[in-house]
Amino acid sequence: MEAREHFLHCPRCASPHSQDQGAANRFKCEVCGFSFFFNTATAVAAMVLDSERRLLFIRRARQPGKGLLAMPGGFVDAGESAEEALLREIREEVGIELRDVTYFASYANLYPYDGVTYRTLDLFFMCATDNPMQARALDAVSGVEWLDPEHVSERDLAFASMRSAIRDYKRKI
Numbered sequence: 001m002e003a004r005e006h007f008l009h010c011p012r013c014a015s016p017h018s019q020d021q022g023a024a025n026r027f028k029c030e031v032c033g034f035s036f037f038f039n040t041a042t043a044v045a046a047m048v049l050d051s052e053r054r055l056l057f058i059r060r061a062r063q064p065g066k067g068l069l070a071m072p073g074g075f076v077d078a079g080e081s082a083e084e085a086l087l088r089e090i091r092e093e094v095g096i097e098l099r100d101v102t103y104f105a106s107y108a109n110l111y112p113y114d115g116v117t118y119r120t121l122d123l124f125f126m127c128a129t130d131n132p133m134q135a136r137a138l139d140a141v142s143g144v145e146w147l148d149p150e151h152v153s154e155r156d157l158a159f160a161s162m163r164s165a166i167r168d169y170k171r172k173i
Contacts, residue, residue: 010034040108040119044086045073045162047104047124047169048096050132054146055169058093061142064112065158069145071124071165082123090127094135094144098127105168109161122161149173 009016010029027036048056048071057069074089076082083101090098104124111118129135135144149170154163 007036011036038119040121041111042076042082042085043074043109043111043120043122044076044082044089045071045122045124045165046086046090046098046101046127047071047165048090048098048127048129048132048135050129050146052146053148053173055149055152056094056132056135057145057147057152058137058141059143059145060140060158061137062140067142068158069147069152069156069162070158071162072141073122075120083125086125086127092139093141095138096129096131096135098129100126100128102126105165107161107164109159111159120161122159122165124161124165 007027010032012034013029013032015029015031025038027038028034046056050056056072058072060066060068060070072090072093073086074093076085080088086101087098090096102125104126106121106123109120109122111120132146137143149166152166154166157163157166
């Protein structure tokens with residue numbers, strides 16, 4: 001179920017609502033006119049390369065994708081830039097500092113969590129670190145692995161956006 005399907009009553013006047021047929025991402029109350037837009041959440045992911053051109057992957061410790069591979073990253077908090085969120089998330093998940101951060105690509109994604117499927121826009125950044133062997137499993141991470149991207153199977157990746165990013169990365173190398 002998508003996030004918008006969880007609104008059964010207007011947040012302003014508590015009336016039952018009807019979905020505006022012209023805008024699938026909008027809640028529109030027919031009684032008081034209140035509108036709420038279900039915009040995508042923004043997430044970031046780091047494609048961290050070591051000196052051997054391997055990428056840093058985490059093993060997810062939680063759903064969605066528990067036990068699967070992912071690139072370290074997470075959601076952008078209110079008031080943060082994508083770059084600030086990326087640096088924060090990498091410190092929180094694997095405990096390393098990044099350098100040479102450059103934008104790679106963005107992909108639309110679905111993030112199922114606690115019975116609700118959220119639409120996200122995932123921003124991917126190419127990065128390096130001075131201390132790759134200091135990467136360790138921290139928040140919501142059960143392990144870290146440095147892998148040759150050529151040997152990473154798409155079926156082992158937690159999210160469709162990451163499968164797209166790896167596919168595009170392989171085409172460019």
